[in-house]
Amino acid sequence: MKLNVAPALPDSLLTQARAGDAEAFASLVRAHQGPVFSIGLRMLNRRDAAEDLAQDVFLQLYRKLGDIESLEHLGFWLRRVAANLAIDWLRRLPYTSTQPLDEDAPIAAQEKPLDPLMDRQLARLLDELSPPARAVMLLRYQEDLDLTEIGAMLDMPVNTVKSHIKRSLTTLRSRMIGARLVDCEPSAIEEKP
């Protein structure tokens, strides 16, 4: 599994956190807070709700530290809980896009010059997908997980994951074309194996 875990974390950190070392637990939180917060933000589309969700996820982690086997397992566990909790929240609460994403939010990794308008539009269009489809897209394109990992995280068959990705890509691309932000045909989209 190729989760984006902070590189310099020693394995002993988990053992120390399990033994009740608050500073070790805080280090684990700092290493994973970005991805967990990002899943909440993109799923719920509100920064306050995203922080609530991330806090909930880490509080659950604190209670379940004994079940975490390794740092890799920790990354998987956090993403799985964050995605599923966000889906639950969206089903229970009427989160809307009334409070849009903070455009000045700091970006963790910036690789090359971006088109901010297109990026914001894409992020907004994600909000129109169903919660499970949105979670699949986030785990695929934000967390860069493969289909099997996404299926395991969301308790979904791999074929369902594939069809979510295919349909979501088609929808997003056609909306982007409608907004004249891309200029190719939706039919040109083919699923990447």
Add this chain to the structure above:
Amino acid sequence: MNDEFENQLRRALRPVDAPEGFAERLMKRLPEREQPVIAVLPVKPRRRARQFGLPAALAASLLAAVLLGQQFATWQEGREMAEGLAAKQELLQALRVTSQKLDLAYEAVNSPSREDVEENRS
């Protein structure tokens, strides 16, 4: 073309940083570590009571019924015996009275009359 669109998607969805002070706020919310509570429950006695309660109650009821039955039978037998004895006494009394009456009648029949006595004298 699709790869390009997916790359755009990846760039649009790159992770963002958590708000400043997130970890510190979280650490303040952490509950005290819960110590496991070792509770000594009286499992065995309760289980034994539950296991043997019904049969014991049934046995006690049965024993009480047998004892009561025996007691009643004894009492009934005693009462019948007393009644029998009383009847026997009454019967004996009646026979005694009858016997006395018969004796008197016999004596009256067999004793010589005054005329016979006078005839014998003459």
